[in-house]
Amino acid sequence: MFLELIKTFVREKWVETIDADDLILVNKSYVLQDFSEKEADVVYRLKKRDKNVIFYVLLELQSTVDYLIPFRLLLYMVEIWREIYNNTPQGERESKTFRLPPIIPAVLYNGAGSWTAALSFKEMLDSYQDFSGHLLDFRYLLFDVNRYSEEELIRAANLIAGVFLLDQKMRPEELVGRLQKLAGVLRRLTPDEFRHFITWLKNVVKPRMPGDFSAKIDGFLNESNPWEVERMIYNLELTLAEMQQQALLKGKMEGKIEGKLEGKLEGKLEAQQEIARNLLLLNIDIDTIIKATGLGPEEINALRRQLEN
Structure with missing residues (x-):
């Protein structure tokens, strides 16, 4: 090597x-x-x-x-x-x-x-x-x-060039595409060379994966061999797609929760402001209004100016 x-x-x-x-x-x-x-x-x-x-x-x-x-x-x-x-x-x-x-x-x-x-x-x-x-x-x-360019590394068609190609800076979704371009090279590797490649591939892919997906990738990569490269790539593609889908659902769920919290906070603020307005109309002193509503002096003074206008 x-x-x-x-x-x-x-x-x-x-x-x-x-x-x-x-x-x-x-x-x-x-x-x-x-x-x-x-x-x-x-x-x-x-x-x-x-x-x-x-x-x-x-x-x-x-x-x-x-x-x-x-x-x-x-x-x-x-x-x-x-x-x-x-x-x-x-x-x-x-x-x-x-x-x-x-x-x-x-x-x-x-x-x-x-x-x-x-x-x-x-x-x-x-x-x-x-x-x-x-x-x-x-x-x-x-x-x-x-x-090195992608074309140059694919043209070299050997283990080192393949490692370089996958080690380059790229988006996660590009990984499967590059593996597919290397499929012919990987099929020609000896079992020993292929095992070196799999060890390296794990070190590149697994740190980016949550624990449950990391174990899943370990499983099918350990069972991979040079004459079933397409199956290995397909399994990796499915796992990445599943991970992305899970991340998307998690993001949507977090967005909904965040939206509900923002709505509750906004409603609470409106209620505090309404109480402050009523107390101002009754000529209650500012210190008492602050204690009753939790609003700051600047916010209460702003509400007072609105009422005066």
Whole structure:
């Protein structure tokens, strides 16, 4: 799946030379504790006889852009190099031929707003234009989920593109339509890939659902498989329609209750005003009228002016 991400969205020659068998998942996170609630990372090592490359993908879990991204990437990259240096025998790392592996940094972002952070590290340095030949710099890959067009993602016809398509900002009623456009892609997924997709789909759909509907969606998604995609989409469509209908009925009921309350309050106010008018005609003092009706001095004075006119 990681290789699919790279090959789908990165248009560089070196991508075609990567083979899935050469990629090794590094089972460790380098995200600093200060940022652990708003981001996660995925690290892969490309191991070949003539090269050793590290791919570092930062997953931005917040909806807004963090302009410190280039700096944070640098911290994580240095942490990886430091670990490699410390784990290399002293004689080897002090030799003339010792080289640190290149790290390809990348950011995957699915926030609704456009990505406006600097794409290269040097842009974070003051007056970098004056000293460009002497400054540390790197440019990271950006996977901005909402930047890709619907046509582009459908044309890619793979799991990653499908996930991106459904992860984009959209109205709830658009979800079923997009799933229908992906039906052909989903049918071609392996059972393992399809299970990954279902797990992700649950995380997207369920938080927007009331508890009883969430359990219902869990039930039919767990029983879904690639060769019955249309049935899964149909069940999801029915559940969404049922939820919308329930929300509509609830809204109408709340509107009726609110209308009745407003009517009662309005009637009570009119009665208080009528009592105040009668007391004013009897020349009762304002303090007594306030206590008898609950109206304020300004309201009673306004009623007095009406009677005088």
